[in-house]
Amino acid sequence: MVFVVEYRSFRMLATLPRSLGEELRPHTGHAAAAMIRQVQRSVAAYSLPLRGVFGRALVVSCERAVRHYVDCIGDPDVSHARWIDFYRLRGRTEFTEGRNLEPLHDSVTIGARTAWRSMRPIVRGLGVGPGIVALAAESVFVYVDELCATTIEGYQEAEARAAGAIPLRRRRLLELISQAPEGSACSIASLADGAGWRVPGAAAMVALQRAPGAPEFPAHLLDDTVLLDLDTAEPYLLTADPDADLAPLKDALDGWRAAVSPVVPLADAPAALRTARRALLLTSEDAPGPVIWCRDHLATLWLLAEDFLGAELAKQSLDPFSSLGGKQQERLSETLLAWLESRGGAPEIAQRLGVHPQTVRNRLRQLEELFGDRLKDADDRLDMHLALRAQRLMRAHHRDDGTSGN
Numbered sequence: 001m002v003f004v005v006e007y008r009s010f011r012m013l014a015t016l017p018r019s020l021g022e023e024l025r026p027h028t029g030h031a032a033a034a035m036i037r038q039v040q041r042s043v044a045a046y047s048l049p050l051r052g053v054f055g056r057a058l059v060v061s062c063e064r065a066v067r068h069y070v071d072c073i074g075d076p077d078v079s080h081a082r083w084i085d086f087y088r089l090r091g092r093t094e095f096t097e098g099r100n101l102e103p104l105h106d107s108v109t110i111g112a113r114t115a116w117r118s119m120r121p122i123v124r125g126l127g128v129g130p131g132i133v134a135l136a137a138e139s140v141f142v143y144v145d146e147l148c149a150t151t152i153e154g155y156q157e158a159e160a161r162a163a164g165a166i167p168l169r170r171r172r173l174l175e176l177i178s179q180a181p182e183g184s185a186c187s188i189a190s191l192a193d194g195a196g197w198r199v200p201g202a203a204a205m206v207a208l209q210r211a212p213g214a215p216e217f218p219a220h221l222l223d224d225t226v227l228l229d230l231d232t233a234e235p236y237l238l239t240a241d242p243d244a245d246l247a248p249l250k251d252a253l254d255g256w257r258a259a260v261s262p263v264v265p266l267a268d269a270p271a272a273l274r275t276a277r278r279a280l281l282l283t284s285e286d287a288p289g290p291v292i293w294c295r296d297h298l299a300t301l302w303l304l305a306e307d308f309l310g311a312e313l314a315k316q317s318l319d320p321f322s323s324l325g326g327k328q329q330e331r332l333s334e335t336l337l338a339w340l341e342s343r344g345g346a347p348e349i350a351q352r353l354g355v356h357p358q359t360v361r362n363r364l365r366q367l368e369e370l371f372g373d374r375l376k377d378a379d380d381r382l383d384m385h386l387a388l389r390a391q392r393l394m395r396a397h398h399r400d401d402g403t404s405g406n
Helices: 008-014 018-042 052-072 081-096 102-125 130-179 185-195 242-249 266-282 298-303 307-317 319-323 326-342 346-353 357-376 378-401
Strands: 202-210 227-229 236-239 256-260 291-293
Touching: 008 052, 008 130, 018 052, 018 102, 052 081, 052 102, 052 130, 081 102, 081 130, 102 130, 130 185, 130 227, 130 236, 130 266, 202 242, 202 266, 236 242, 236 266, 242 256, 256 266, 266 298, 307 319, 307 378, 319 326, 319 357, 326 346, 326 357, 326 378, 346 357, 357 378
Parallel strands: 256 291
Antiparallel strands: 202 236, 202 256, 227 236
């Protein structure tokens, strides 16, 4: 609701004797100074040193409030336009600086009481009747109410303008975090202030995938702390508490899949998002449940973080296979992997592979001929093991997505 201020206080003040205003005018500076001191003592939000923009705003706000009140006494023709514009601006400023109106209203109320206490002896000392004193006192508090209402108008105006901008700011904030360019921490903090979002120390990135014909993503089930972009070709979101924030989605992801990265510092968000998107690619669409937790597949995701690295590792550690035909290479690869994983004898490996033990013995002899002493070196064995595991995972991925591996 936007307030419509009637400014009854201006009409009340105009009925007071003009001489009262003339007598009070020399004391406005003293009254404003008393207001400032009391506001700084009583309102924590305004207890900062009176320096810079903050100091000027507080001093000018108090001085203008007192001065305009006195100017209105006995003068029905005084202009109020600049006063109204100023306090609407104060309301807009409170909004853009991320404060609610409570501190401002507290300061106005406390300041008005202080200013009236400092001026009341002067009013009484002028010998005016009690009716004038009562009207002057009443006008102070009506004036305060209307000053507050004017700031609310400005606050609500800024709030209404920002309502459409906040979703854009939040989306820009998510984009900035997901890219995390060098030196972006200050930009992230500044944009977060404007978007009304508290910057967490760490968060998870969640990659989303929509099946053809799936309904809209149930974004209404997510908490306000979750940043979300559904309009990009690869939709995603950010959550500081994935277990809690994604729990409401458990039975609502109709036609959607989600891959959740580990919780990482914001500086690592780009790598976390790449990992989550990689997890969507590497897991079958018929996997149990629509949510894939990367923390349950860390070894696989690490092995397949970059295709070219796996290929390079295979080229270096499995180079003796390059002279073999496809079928022979496949048979010896699975035998070598079974041996590396079990370090067992021919009968055990044969059972794992479903072949005859003598077949395994023949293959093991071929492997000894191909690799020689490299089979005895721990570092070489580790490289072979990783390369073979990566190849097996990649073949499984290619089968799942219908493509053929090299």
